[in-house]
Amino acid sequence: xxxxxxxxxxxxxxIFRDRVDVFxxxxxxxxxxxxxxxLDEYSxxxxxxxxxxxxxxxxxxxxxxxxxxxxxxxAAFLGxxxxxxxxxxxxxxxxxxxxxxxxxxTTACGLIVGLPALRMTGIYLTIATLAFAxxxxxxxxxWESVTHGFAGMKVDKPVIFGVEIADDRSFYYLCLFFxxxxxxxxxxxxxxxxxxxxxxIRDSEIAAQSMGxxxxxxxxxxxxxSAGVMGLAGALFAHKIAYLAxxxxxxLLSIQFLLLVIVGGLGSLHGAxxxxxxxxxxxxxxxxxxxxxxxSLAAFAAxxxxxxxxxxxxxxxxxxxxPGVEAGIFGLIxxxxxxxxxxxxxxxxxxIKLFFSTFPMYKAATFKRQxxxxxxxxxx
Amino acid sequence: xxxxxxxxxxINFGGIKAVDGVTFDVAKGxxxxxxxPNGAGKTTIFNLMSRIYDPSGGKLTFDxxxxxxxxxxxxAALGIARTFQNIELFEHATLLQNLLLARHAHKRSNxxxxxxxxxxxxxxxxAHREAVEKAxxxxxxxxxRDSLIVNLPYGVRKVTELARALCTDPxxxxxxxxxxxxxxxxxxxxxxWIQDIKxxxxxxxxxxxxxxxxxxxxxxxxxxxxxxxxxxxxxxxxVQAHPEVVRAYLGG
Numbered sequence: 001x002x003x004x005x006x007x008x009x010x011x012x013x014x015i016f017r018d019r020v021d022v023f024x025x026x027x028x029x030x031x032x033x034x035x036x037x038x039l040d041e042y043s044x045x046x047x048x049x050x051x052x053x054x055x056x057x058x059x060x061x062x063x064x065x066x067x068x069x070x071x072x073x074x075a076a077f078l079g080x081x082x083x084x085x086x087x088x089x090x091x092x093x094x095x096x097x098x099x100x101x102x103x104x105x106t107t108a109c110g111l112i113v114g115l116p117a118l119r120m121t122g123i124y125l126t127i128a129t130l131a132f133a134x135x136x137x138x139x140x141x142x143w144e145s146v147t148h149g150f151a152g153m154k155v156d157k158p159v160i161f162g163v164e165i166a167d168d169r170s171f172y173y174l175c176l177f178f179x180x181x182x183x184x185x186x187x188x189x190x191x192x193x194x195x196x197x198x199x200x201i202r203d204s205e206i207a208a209q210s211m212g213x214x215x216x217x218x219x220x221x222x223x224x225x226s227a228g229v230m231g232l233a234g235a236l237f238a239h240k241i242a243y244l245a246x247x248x249x250x251x252l253l254s255i256q257f258l259l260l261v262i263v264g265g266l267g268s269l270h271g272a273x274x275x276x277x278x279x280x281x282x283x284x285x286x287x288x289x290x291x292x293x294x295x296s297l298a299a300f301a302a303x304x305x306x307x308x309x310x311x312x313x314x315x316x317x318x319x320x321x322x323p324g325v326e327a328g329i330f331g332l333i334x335x336x337x338x339x340x341x342x343x344x345x346x347x348x349x350x351x352i353k354l355f356f357s358t359f360p361m362y363k364a365a366t367f368k369r370q371x372x373x374x375x376x377x378x379x380x
Numbered sequence: 381x382x383x384x385x386x387x388x389x390x391i392n393f394g395g396i397k398a399v400d401g402v403t404f405d406v407a408k409g410x411x412x413x414x415x416x417p418n419g420a421g422k423t424t425i426f427n428l429m430s431r432i433y434d435p436s437g438g439k440l441t442f443d444x445x446x447x448x449x450x451x452x453x454x455x456a457a458l459g460i461a462r463t464f465q466n467i468e469l470f471e472h473a474t475l476l477q478n479l480l481l482a483r484h485a486h487k488r489s490n491x492x493x494x495x496x497x498x499x500x501x502x503x504x505x506x507a508h509r510e511a512v513e514k515a516x517x518x519x520x521x522x523x524x525r526d527s528l529i530v531n532l533p534y535g536v537r538k539v540t541e542l543a544r545a546l547c548t549d550p551x552x553x554x555x556x557x558x559x560x561x562x563x564x565x566x567x568x569x570x571x572x573w574i575q576d577i578k579x580x581x582x583x584x585x586x587x588x589x590x591x592x593x594x595x596x597x598x599x600x601x602x603x604x605x606x607x608x609x610x611x612x613x614x615x616x617x618x619v620q621a622h623p624e625v626v627r628a629y630l631g632g
Contacts, residue, residue, distance in 0.1 A: 009509040012476070013502060185495050192494035192501055193487040196473075200481045203470035210430050211548060212456035212485030221491060267472055 015187055032176060036169040045168040049280040051175035052236050055182050057264060057272030059229035060257045062186060065266040067222040068202030069117055073129035074257050076136035077227045079249030081106045081234020083147050086155045086244055095160045103231045110227020117223055118216045133254055140246035153244040175236055182229055183269060198222055259330060263337050265346025274345035283326055290320035383408040383584050384552055389428060389438030398424045400608035411578055411585045413595050416605035417628055422588040423465055426554050430455050430462050457485040461550035463541040465557045471529045475540055478529060479515060482547035483508040515543045519573065535566045555587035559594050567594055574598045
């Protein structure tokens with residue numbers, strides 16, 4: 001067991017609690033920095049998705065997980081960021097300026113969409129954001145002078161201060177950089193009055209108000225910040241997919257973001273990253289299994305003479321190749337997570353950590369009472 | 381001089397007059413209790429004072445200032461803090477975060493300085509923490525500092541809410557049924573704390589309470605309400621013996 005002795009208030013304020021924390025996060029940093037050198041280009045490209053989804057996850061986590069406002073329209077903010085960034089790049093603005101403008105524009109959109117949030121709660125707000133997303137998707141396809149409609153828009157490789165980020169490895173580091181910045185900024189807000197005000201609004205609006213929190217202002221800030229971060233992710237997203245079309249930013253993408261924060265664990269920044277790993281890496285994992293299971297089982301059947309095993313392998317492969325199976329697996333996992341682990345992957349992570357730190361005295365009852373759902377999930 | 385005064389305040393919900401022309405004032409440094417049967421309008425008066433409801437008539441004055449039109453989020457900064465009848469804590473936050481939130485009215489930082497967590501924000505956070513630790517020490521909550529509220533027993537939550545109200549540095553503390561749901565021993569502790577709040581911290585207390593033993597132990601003055609109207613005001617003994625009060629509670 002590890003005991004932490006506190007001798008100053010700063011120990012509760014700083015990001016890394018003690019040297020052990022610094023060690024583990026340092027190790028993680030080294031691993032993440034060294035990963036592109038060890039893996040092939042394709043895998044590095046897939047992991048860059050984790051970082052982009054991680055930024056999206058932080059964005060939605062602020063709104064859903066910390067402020068308790070559920071949005072089904074975040075794909076629209078991603079789209080606005082992506083299109084704005086691509087548009088400004090096409091008109092010859094420097095990369096940094098284009099990205100800055102993309103963030104400013106999405107932040108402004110977030111503020112405007114946040115206005116109804118001051119009046120609506122729960123499911124009604126969710127429906128309003130959904131309507132917004134549908135409208136924006138229509139705008140993407142109709143406003144051809146800017147978005148080129150369904151003809152699409154090509155996005156070149158980023159050129160930052162004259163340096164072209166041409167290969168997937170450099171882009172991986174670019175995405176990582178922005179994810180770290182976003183995580184750091186959000187963590188700062190969360191340990192300051194703004195973040196506490198968000199949490200207060202999530203758990204009890206009436207008490208928050210009585211303690212001096214201006215509900216309208218802090219809900220607006222949450223919406224604007226969430227949208228701005230999404231816009232940043234959108235700019236990276238545009239480079240990653242290299243070709244923008246209106247049918248990318250659909251309601252399904254919004255649902256996927258919501259799934260990300262719920263599976264990751266509502267109310268924690270770790271959850272945003274865990275959820276991003278899950279959402280970004282599950283599809284490639286399914287693809288790998290689809291290709292490898294039939295072959296490996298066929299090889300096993302050939303070597304042992306058990307022909308049914310080979311048949312099972314090809315059946316599993318054919319099943320995984322069917323359209324819609326991926327969405328089905330996502331849905332199934334979402335249902336299981338909500339039923340069995342309301343705090344998501346992060347909740348499981350806490351239990352595993354506690355198991356090792358208190359070994360051999362871990363007791364499951366420690367977490368018994370925590371299986372309560374947050375108010376934002378109950379959609380009061 | 382009175383710290384708070386309500387002049388002829390009323391509020392209607394549909395056709396029901398929940399509070400009907402109530403006038404009272406709370407002197408600085410006293411414990412003033414409002415009693416009355418269920419539905420008498422006690423909590424409604426609290427909600428009018430913390431500006432969650434707008435009165436349909438009358439005037440509220442606090443510390444020489446008319447607060448009838450002040451928005452609810454400004455009330456804490458003026459120096460009025462409250463607890464709730466059905467605990468309204470931030471359940472999925474730690475006790476420490478709950479208390480730190482109570483310092484919100486005293487924050488001196490803006491969004492961008494918090495985003496970068498400038499040294500000024502860090503200093504402010506430490507100062508807030510110091511204020512919060514005073515309340516933790518005062519109410520003996522040290523061992524629960526880092527627990528989530530959902531994991532705490534009811535009695536501790538009740539005390540936490542009191543601590544949170546104290547963390548706003550109030551001049552006037554509104555306690556809505558501080559003893560509800562507490563056992564006899566916890567109610568006794570609550571009585572001591574209310575006395576300490578009055579005597580040691582010099583905070584004026586206005587409370588709504590049903591437990592007459594607690595009311596008589598700590599109150600300087602009591603007002604009895606029935607159907608939104610005051611029926612008696614005076615010392616606890618006087619009010620308890622008042623024939624109107626007896627009739628309101630027992631009928632007849």
